[in-house]
Amino acid sequence: MATDQDMETCESGLQQETREPLIQYGEDGDRKSTNEHLWMVYLSTFVAVTGSFEFGSCVGFSSPVESDIRTDLKLSITEYSVFGSILTFGAMLGASTSGTIADFLGRKAAMRMSAIFCIVGWLAVYFAKGYLSLDIGRLCMGYGMGIYSYVVPIFIAEIAPKDLRGGLTTINQLMICTGVSFSFIVGAVLTWRTLALIGIIPCLAMVVGLFFIPESPRWLAKMGHRKEFEAALQKLRGKDADISQEEAEIQDYIDTLEKLPKTKMWDLFQKRYSRSVMVGVGLMVIQQFGGINAVCFYTSQIFLSAGFPTKVGTVSYACIQVVITIFGVFLMDKAGRRPLLLVSTAGLVLACLLVAASFFLQVHELAPAAVPGLAVSGILGYIGFFSVGMGAVPWVTMSEIFPINIKGVAGSMATLVNWIGAWTISFTFNFLMAWSSYGTFLLYAAVNALSILFIVKYLPETKGRTLEQIQADINK
Structure with missing residues (x-):
């Protein structure tokens, strides 16, 4: 059984003795320019993020079509709440199996499986005559989403050069927001069945696109497929590129990684990992x-x-979400994680209070002319402040604070908690609104206010620091 000292030695060796894989270096140790060979990296990223767009389309579907579906299929509030929230239940199932699927079958096979589940889900929704078919379809879509949420950023990170990795990986979040916005805008002008058919298009694009891009070289090396590994890396770097040194670095990385002890879920509760978890x-x-x-x-x-x-x-919501998300991407490494989160969370408190005020005035029949303005200001303010910080920063921070030997298990647990929270909130919303419309948003305001205290007390600033520095500080 490995001791903590053994684990630290392995972690140190992995962090200090291996250089970043999938990068080409010259004789002087500097990175060589590979811009002339990056078209395959860009194509592969584009194919992968069609899954992110599909993810967003699934999430955004239920909002613009609610009144039409409830009218056409005569659904109660409870039945529609199940339909809206079962997506996140399916995503929990998908997320919990995504790592095993992606590791056993490969990144491309996992994405292909996700696309198939989503296609089946959209068809079930399109042909639905009642709530049962709707729920089955939504569950299938959720399962595909859960796999997408894991495998798409992993695949991009494994194929991209270091200097492009951050930018290409953030396209995942941007395309999710774009998919949500697309559903909102198109759903405002088309029928819900037509919108369901359109949701199949990104899936078909991915299935076709996967035939033209290579598998992750790192996964192939990990699985011992030497010839396929070399061919995939050559295809990504260009037919005339010298991949010998990069190939050796990837193999060294994989060999060192496999020396680390296998981590179990209960290992996360050791004192040395308590703060990062x-x-x-x-x-x-x-x-x-x-x-x-x-x-x-x-x-x-x-x-x-x-x-x-x-x-x-x-439509206003959709446009603001995309624009502010792009703005947040540029601020991430300039303003820092903590300031972005604090501004974001403070704005969420204010936005929730505005929505609560609008419903309070409506319920008590006070200043009726002010109700719509307060509501739209609150909702648009909410999505704007969420997109600038709270939407992306938790995922970025999670990728930075976990030591590499627990990153897979800890990341899976955090992702599962995220989906459990998503299901809980989406399922309870209609019931909370029936209890008290303004009380619902006062509860959300209170949670966001408590979040400010959590961020101030526990969240370290990770901007401009190496992973080794971050993990040494948070886990000491």
Whole structure:
């Protein structure tokens, strides 16, 4: 059985003695320019993020079509709440099996499987005559989403050069937001069955695209497929590129990685990992329980309840989400994680209070002319402040604070907690609104206020620090 000292030795060796794989270096140790060979990296990334777009399309589907589906299929609030929230239940199942599928079958096979589940789900929704078919379809879509949420960023990170890895990986989050926005905008003008058919298009694009891109070289090396590994790396770097040194570095990395002891779930509760696990899981809790999936899944219902035109509101929501997410990507490494999260969370508190105020005035029949304005200001402010920080920072921070030997297990646990939170919020929203519309958003405001205290007390600033520095500080 490996001791803590053995584990630290392995971690240190992995961090210090191996250089970043999938990078070409010259004789002087400097990275060689590979821009002329990057077209395959870009194509592979594009194919992968069609899954991210599909992810967003699935998430955004339920909001703009709620009134039409409930009218056409005569669904109760409870039945539609199950339909809206079962997506996240399916995603929990997908996320819990995604690592095993991607490791056993490969990254491309996992993405292909996700696409098939989503296609089946969309077809079940399109042909639905009642709530049962709707729920089965939504569950299948959720399962595919859960796999996408793991395998897409992993695949991109494993094929991209170091100097492009951050930018290419963030395209995953941007495309999710774009998919959500697309569903909001198109759903405002098309029927829900047509929107379901359109949801199949990204899946078909991925299935076709996967035939033209290589498998992850790192996965092939890990599985011992030497010839396929060399061929994939050559295809990514260009037919005339010298991959000999890079090939050796990848193999050295894999050999060193396999020397680390296999981590079990209960190992995460060791004292040396307690703070990193608390921060990683805590960020997922505050991200979800601040109400994001309630706002995302039921935007049109919130606008309708407040007396604001739903189509205008959902289109505005969609546009703001994409623009602010792009802005947040540029701020990530300039402003720092903590400042972005603090500004984001403080804004979420204010936004929730604005929505709560609008519903309070509506319930008590006070200042009716102010109700729609407060509601739309609150909802658009909510998605703007969420997109600038709380949307992406928890995922970035989670990837930074876990030591490499527990990263897989700890990351899976944090992801599962995130989906559990998403399901809880999306399922309970309609019931909370029936209890008290303004009380619901006061609860979300309170959670976001407590989140500020959590961030101030526990979250380390990771901007400009190496992974070794971050993990040494947080786990000491």
